Each structure stands twice: as structure tokens, then as C-alpha cells.
Amino acid sequence: MEETRARLHALRAEAAERLVGLGDARTDVVDAARGANVDDEHDPEGATIAFERAQLEALAADARRRLADVDAALARLDAGTYGTCAVGGEPLAAARLAARPTATTCVRHASS
Numbered sequence: 748m749e750e751t752r753a754r755l756h757a758l759r760a761e762a763a764e765r766l767v768g769l770g771d772a773r774t775d776v777v778d779a780a781r782g783a784n785v786d787d788e789h790d791p792e793g794a795t796i797a798f799e800r801a802q803l804e805a806l807a808a809d810a811r812r813r814l815a816d817v818d819a820a821l822a823r824l825d826a827g828t829y830g831t832c833a834v835g836g837e838p839l840a841a842a843r844l845a846a847r848p849t850a851t852t853c854v855r856h857a858s859s
């Protein structure tokens with residue numbers, strides 16, 4: 748269990764770091780947009796910047812979701828429900844948890 752906790756904390760730190768990095772990248776894009784003083788709608792460069800910003804937003808949303816997943820897994824670890832299927836209540840296979848430490852259901856009950 749301590750090994751699992753350590754792994755989850757490592758994943759959490761990784762996602763948090765990515766989120767911070769994406770925040771920096773977004774600031775750069777916004778600065779570039781301001782410096783260029785472009786019209787997002789009609790300037791091709793503006794469209795590129797808008798696209799880049801949207802990409803960064805998507806990546807940040809992904810990292811935030813990952814953080815939430817890891818936090819939920821840590822909460823389940825504290826509650827003693829970690830590693831059991833949220834649908835059927837059966838224990839998850841060790842291989843599944845090794846591949847996906849934040850898994851909440853067994854393969855059979857996984858919706859995605």
C-alpha cells in the first residue's frame with residue numbers, strides 16, 4: 748500500500764509540474780499575441796496563436812483531470828476502498844492497477 752501511495756504521489760507531482768509548465772507556456776503565447784497586436788479573426792498569425800492557446804487549454808484540462816483522478820485515488824486509499832471496483836465491488840487485478848493506478852473499475856465494468 749505504501750508503494751501505491753508513493754506511486755500516486757509521484758503521478759500527482761508529475762501532473763502538477765506539467766500544469767505549471769503549461770501555465771508558463773500560455774503566458775508566453777498571450778505575451779506573443781499582445782506583442783504582435785494581431786486580430787485573431789483575420790490575421791493568419793492570430794489564428795495560429797488562438798490555435799496554440801486552445802491546444803494549451805486542452806492539455807491543461809487534461810493535467811487537471813489527471814490531478815483530480817490521483818487525488819480521488821489517494822482518498823480511496825485513505826478510505827480503504829482503493830483497488831476495488833466501483834461498480835461491482837470486486838478487487839481489481841494487480842495488472843490493471845499497475846497499468847492504471849487511478850482505475851476505479853475493473854476492465855469488465857470500465858465504461859471507457
Ligand SMILES: [Zn+2]
Pocket residue numbers: 832833834835836837852853854855856
Ligand atoms: Zn467490476
